[in-house]
Amino acid sequence: MLDKASYNKQPKCLVALDSIIFGFDGEQLKILLVKRGPNPTLQTWSLMGGWLAPNENLERSAERILFELTGLKNVYLEQLYTFGDVDRDPIERTVSVAYFALINIEHIDSTLSQAYHAEWFPVSEMPKELLFDHRQMIDLAINKLRYKAALHPLGFELLPEKFTIPQLQKLYEAIFQTTFDKRNFSRKILSTRLLVKLKEKQKSSKKGAYLYQVDQERYETYSNSFLNFVSNSAF
Structure with a gap:
């Protein structure tokens, strides 16, 4: 006892x-x-x-x-x-x-x-x-x-509310200490359907890259799911 x-x-x-x-x-x-x-x-x-x-x-x-x-x-x-x-x-x-x-x-x-x-x-x-x-x-x-x-798509936690695909790519390259092919990275990221494309463009960008936001509803639903979101072999 x-x-x-x-x-x-x-x-x-x-x-x-x-x-x-x-x-x-x-x-x-x-x-x-x-x-x-x-x-x-x-x-x-x-x-x-x-x-x-x-x-x-x-x-x-x-x-x-x-x-x-x-x-x-x-x-x-x-x-x-x-x-x-x-x-x-x-x-x-x-x-x-x-x-x-x-x-x-x-x-x-x-x-x-x-x-x-x-x-x-x-x-x-x-x-x-x-x-x-x-x-x-x-x-x-x-x-x-x-x-x-x-x-998992937790990398979004490190970004501002609005961001471009190149900014997101830089983040993941910084995390993994490697470089990814731009087209393959964009295709892979957009295929998750976690991003919402905005009508706004980044003013500081020479080509005026479009800004994106995270779809919060989908993010909260899939944040703990196995997404194979980024892998070194995927890019």
Whole structure:
């Protein structure tokens, strides 16, 4: 029979939540890092994170922490993995539940960098030294993002509300670190019927490329479906 006394005898363990926040600036896939560390005089780059609150479940805490750090709600947030090496945190025994988030960089307030010493880094140009096991978290998140983007249309979460097919292609080339044939990419994307072609054209484009929007109803219906949305062999 379980009783509170038996629980009180057990060693306590802190639970942290760290977020791998991806963004896309139109050219490069980027990740948001902040300056922090266990020693205030020896700070290093790290992921954004916080602590699990006693009255919250993991998802609620992750959403709250992301909102407190970025001011954003209703963003794509998915649990990635739990990191629990005994010596991962030199100060206190801490288990970290990692999430990855997809954010439109344009929605991030400029005061974020001032308040948290935050900076966007291209995935290919991140600092060599990161806090604790955060590099391992990021590497795992990049692999998961590529896997998910190959099967599901979650890449739209990184784009503005209106975008062109070339912009979408640049995003997927940035995610997969490869190039796709333009005609095949356009054909493949449009065949999903997830996009709505608008009458507007991109003013900054020389040829005036048409703008598209995501069909939200179809996106919500098929976002968790096996779509074979993008694959290296398809282009």
